[in-house]
Amino acid sequence: MPNYRIHKTEYIDETKRVSFKYDGKTYFGYEGDTLASALLANGIHLVGRSFKYHRPRGIVSCGAEEPNAICQIGSKKDLTEPNVRATELELYEGLEASSQNCWPNVKFDIGGINNFISPLIPAGFYYKTFMWPKSFWKKVYEPLIRLSAGLGKSPTEPDPDIYDHKYVHYDVLVIGGGVSGIIAAKMAAKNNFKTLLVDDKKILGGSTIYQNNESIKIDDKLSSEWLKNEIQEIKKLSNLTFKTRTSIAAYHGYNFLLAKENLTDHLPEEKKKNKIRQRLWKIRAKKVVIATGSIERPLVFNNNDRPGILLSNSINKYLDYYGVTCGENIILFTNNDSAYETSISLHKKGIKNIIVDLRKSASSELIKQAESLGIKIYFNHVVTNTFGYRKINSLEIMKLSEDGNTTIGDKIKLSCDCLGMSGGWTPMVHMHTQSGGKLDFRDEDQVFLPKENSEDQISVGSCNGDFDLENIIDKTVNKINKFLDIDNQDYQDTNIICSKENDKRNMWLLPNKIPLGKTKCFIDFQNDSTAKDIKLALKEGFRSIEHVKRYTTTGMATDQGKLSNMHALGIIADTAGVKMGKLGTTTFRPPFTPLTFGTLVGRNVGKFFEVIRKTSMHEWHVKNNAEFENVGQWKRPWYYPKNGENMHDAVQRESKAARDSAGILDASTLGKIDIQGTDASEFLNRVYTNAWSKLAIGKCRYGLMLNEDGMVYDDGVTTRISENHYLMTTTTGGAANVLSKLEDYLQTEWPELDVYLTSVTDHYSTASICGPNSKKILNKLFPNLDLSDENFPHMSFKEDKLENINCRIMRISFTGELSYEINIESKYGNSLWKMCIEAGKEFNLTPYGTETMHLLRAEKGFIIVGQDTDGTMTPSDLQMDWIVSKKKYDFIGKRSLYRSDTVREDRKQLVGLLTDDPKEVLEEGAQIVSDVKSNPIDMLGHVTSSYFSPNLNKSIALAVVRSGKTMKGQKLIIPMENKNINVTVSDTIFLDKENKRLNA
């Protein structure tokens, strides 16, 4: 097996060998490696296939910007993870990874054919081709694209890992632990700012930590040695916290940032167990220092995507940090000085290399050093083509013409096994722009820079466009002193020596004699878009960068165009003849790197997914076999199946029992609002449509509440407990909103009213007993209470004691039966319920759930707000004009009831429907029409509630139908998939129109 690890470094522990599997084969690396560095040490460059053309692709970078080395980690159904960058994944014993984008395998695959038909896959190909016919999308195109594009597999079972969230507050947050971040953090912490320093890598130090060029020195030490010292020093500072393996995902307004800390991803399987895998930090910082550095740019030339072509600086890091060389015969292609550092470092370790430099000539300390070492430099040359299928094996260079627009002379063919490219540096301005910061453009090296406009955040170091060490340190110190309003002298006498870059030559699309249409000059490696695609988009009329981006999909892959956005912009600017700075950028959206769903949801999974509210009687319902329904956050008994009954049978039995003898419902979830104050009656007058002033003490009244637009908002019964004291009930789901709406009116529109609102929903439990035998049951529970119709009529209220505990008893009915609601303090709710059940035994008192409740009320034509209404129904639409006071001067929504639109006669109105076949039960939500032959069919409305009534022995339904009020007796049709159902419009009340049962 080849070994490309050529020297020892302090970051690789060669005493700790680590075995791992890649694409099923076992390899070895060392502790300290990333998956990428370990693969390179084994001579593996080819790690995947490209998205569209399935071209072989290799590792390009050493960090978050990696477009190609995207892996699937693990193979377990619950633990596998797609889209992991091999360049960021730390190696651990037992790691199993596979290349992602290469079905059926990386070395030979069917998609490779796309490479040969690529002239047929231009920009917008997916939009143009797969749009038609529509039915093909789901069944043919999408599965095919997914299969051959291999977007990675998501786990198919719940994630067993533990994730965590944590809130923290700091004076100063420093993002990035490179040289400028370390200086900023030290200055802040030493001046009494509580400081947090985060860095996404395993260790602090950024790219300076492995810097070893003799021409770059601080205080006579190698810059890396100097920085290690600084890091030792900041670790001693008590008010500085630092978090490594922690990356900022999002920078929101008001210096609220989200960071992801990796806690166990680098540990072997057995050490991960029972530990928190990742933690999401929610950080509030008074001030934020952004020191996120910069990313090296690729160069855009023909066939710039072969395995073995990397960023020049990444070759340097693999060499000096990991001890791994990316080749034995390397060519560096550059337009700036930084590749010379790589070159010198390679040369010192005995790796043969030459430099191809776009610049006509250039001079600096670094270049002098390279020249004196005898490194061959081709100035004013450009790479025009590369060769080698699974890995680069040679390339061609040509001389540039005087104006640089074309190539001249003969092709020079050079052999190599690795190509490093450096197109300059792009400052990472993501954090700055996410925070709302604007950008400036610097022409000389074509970079967008943070425009400082905030007291709360600042960018320092190379993310601010300062590239040489002297500049970085001097400017960082000055800016931090000013930003924090301090006078730190620590770096006053720091002596920095570094090579200064004097010459630049930036070209986005490099010249080539081959027509562009026949080249493959890749811009976005991950989404496979080329310079040709960008030009085609412009030709087809796209101008906005946001449109070109979407049309060509440039920058839209999981790397979000970290390596490609600038090139796309540059080529658009050059082609359109616009200044690049004028073009603007695409939006930098969070997260900076992909986050796992686990991190985002933290511990809010399983039973913690949402708050669950249970009534005091819940345990009884569970013991008695209830099926539950979620109503808002409440768990409500839905029905109580007996002896293997299905839902239908259970509901039929419960409904019949309630009407024939007695039923009991847990009504504790209804919203309850305690209303007190001298203006309580006036307040109710204003919020309900009907009149309240004359409601006698001890009486109850049903009320309908509207929105200011006249639409029904909520309903419920309110009881007058004393002169200035009412108890309002609301729907279960509407409780919180109603309280909030009432508070709004009280505090903002009617502050003069003396009214106090308190939610008492959780304070009382409610058992509702209905049916002809309910009075007998009440009599057993409250023997001293006079239950006669004279003393305790329908819609009235009494207080009594149950074993010395106060109860509020309302005689109100939502079923149309004689019915009582017993309210008791919640801690006694379960006892109350059990006593009711006990007392009801001899009367076959049957517990019933929400489904039966819905059925019983539908038989009586009582609406459920939110089921029979949808925010577009007025009281009149519901045929409830009787509840709207004509006398009251004003109430919420009154004026809207005679807007031209609300008085329209052809509004949808609530009606009853009876099916011609009484056994046929309609589907709720089904459309209603009068004529199925017209084209298009005129939709008249829809079914809102539908049940089979055991008490009437037929199907009943409520529906909203255009002009429904005038249609009684009319025949309508419910068209279903395989038949048309004939119905007749009826009254909304199906049972006991005379309300005889209320006083049975």
Place this chain on the structure above:
Amino acid sequence: MFLINCPFCGERDQSEFSSGGEAHIVRPKQPTELSDDEWAEYLFMRKNIKGIQFERWNHVHGCRKWFNVVRDTSNDKILSVYKMGEKPPVNYK
């Protein structure tokens, strides 16, 4: 995520609050006197300013009090908070 300085509780995270739209829209005292157009103006019409905007906020997961906020919608900076019934600060008019 804003930090909002509730006039009753002090600075709190935005997640404790809910927004209630434009401030200083007074419910007409005599709605029945209004034409459809006038009522619609009150009911539906709201400003959506890029710049300084007066808003209502409710400390819904806190003291439940409504109050007013002056916010620059172009950069989300909250310039002032004041209680219901108080006059808006004049310097932002």
